[in-house]
Amino acid sequence: MAATTIQTPAPIRGVRITPMASQRSSCPHNAPRLRPATCKSPFDPSRHLAYNAMPSRHTMSEIGYENTGVSQIAVSEPFELFTPEAVRTMRNEVLSDEVWDNCRFASSIAACQLRGMAPKYAKFVYDAWMNPETLRIISGVAGVELVPVMEYEIGHINISVNDDPDGKTQAAPVVGWHKDSYPFVCVLMLSDATEMKGGETALRTGSGDIMKVRGPQMGSAVVLQGKYIDHIALPSTNARERITMVTSFRPKDPMITDDSHLVTVRPISDLNEMYNQWTDYRVEIAQERCHNLIKKLRENKRVGRDFDVIGVKDKLSDLIKLLTKTRDEIVDPAEYKIEDIEEEREQEKESQRTKKRARLS
Ligand SMILES: [Fe+2]
Structure with missing residues (x-):
């Protein structure tokens, strides 16, 4: 059977999509979850952070974007960020019925995304990204002190599920070529990507060339100054599913220019909240x-x-x-x-x- 992204109802801009029972029965919400190894304990940086070394990074000038953005760092190579136990807990939170029923959106650029679940439905996820030690790591990699843009952007989930039981066929990209609404993103892999082929992040350099950055393994992350660089997550094969959590950041210093906008997120958000x-x-x-x-x-x-x-x-x-x-x-x-x-x-x-x-x- 051909690989697909999630089948969702037609895009409804700015409105929550509540799937009907028949849609939910065949949706990837029922894709393999990592239960029952649920971690009940709250986020603890000494137990749940796996960061051990500064990853290789590419600068803005290296890829033809000198004097652009809020940092000299354009993108990092994947680095270990959260432990398997932390990832299991995050998965259980973001793939819960409550999140699926209340936080699911579709748009013209992506078939299925889960947004705005923290802290109400995802306390561990919220605490993980708000923890000072996590922010110290992300800021260090990004080359500028960062904070999450706002609560609403803690945990934007992209989901792609391969209908092929062996995962051999190619899953389409979850999101097409785009620039982000906010200065920095941290893309965290929540799926087992051990055997995954493809799935790299491709960047369009200032000269128009394409540069690829390796996709992260489960619990690992990539930091990208995505507001200023056209990018796409390339299709992947050999994996049953690809679930990533994208958390967006802005400079902590209020004196640094924040040229965030809401163009790409407005159609997939609860506008009242956002x-x-x-x-x-x-x-x-x-x-x-x-x-x-x-x-x-x-x-x-x-x-x-x-x-x-x-x-x-x-x-x-x-x-x-x-x-x-x-x-x-x-x-x-x-x-x-x-x-x-x-x-x-x-x-x-x-x-x-x-x-x-x-x-x-
Ligand atoms: Fe992006």
């Missing part, structure tokens, strides 16, 4: 920038420095840009059309081309 978290974190960044500006103004006045006309106007312009972007990304679902997604993607591509031309000129 807009709330989006506005919350963006306004908090604005608040911290305002606080820094006030501190600087008062300090300058105290020591008798002249008012910095250009510097202050620049900071105010940045603040306006940040808040304008925050506002503009909140699109009323009633007014949101599928063509808008394509148009926004085209605009994003054109803006990247313009920046590239500017760099080369």
Whole structure:
């Protein structure tokens, strides 16, 4: 039988998809799970982290994207991150009935994704990604201090199941060529990939060449500055399933530019929840920038420095840009059309081309 990705109902933008009983009976939700080896204990970094050495990394300039992004690091090779016990616990949480019933989305770019399960339905997953030791590791690999973009992005699950019992036929890519909405992602493998062939992450370099990064093994991860690099997870064979957890990150420092947007995630999210978290974190960044500006103004006045006309106007312009972007990304679902997604993607591509031309000129 031909390999397929999950068959889901037609895409419903911004609306949860609740599968009917007949759909659930044949869905990969029933794919092999790793029960009963459930770990009941809470996330413990000394027990559940498997990180042991800094992986090889490729820089932005190496792949033709110098002076782009929030870090000099473009992508890492796979590195061990979580222990098998941690992965089993994560799988049990993210493949639970509650998550399947409440967090499943489809879109034009991916057939089946599970999103927004943490912390409500996936406490261990939430604690694992929020743990300071985990964040220290991810930040070290990424070359910039990072935090999860928002709770809603803790644990975006991509699922592809091969109908061929031997897994010999090729599973289609879960998601096509794209750039992410947020600066960094960490892609964690939740399936046994020991025998898996293919499944690499392919990147389009600044010169248009294709570069491949090996796919991770179970419990291992790859860190990628996916907002700025066109990429795709290549098809895999020899595996019954391919389940990955993608967690998105932004710089912790509120003074670093955060040019996140919601283009690729808006159609596959509970907008009520996501807009709330989006506005919350963006306004908090604005608040911290305002606080820094006030501190600087008062300090300058105290020591008798002249008012910095250009510097202050620049900071105010940045603040306006940040808040304008925050506002503009909140699109009323009633007014949101599928063509808008394509148009926004085209605009994003054109803006990247313009920046590239500017760099080369
Ligand atoms: Fe991606």
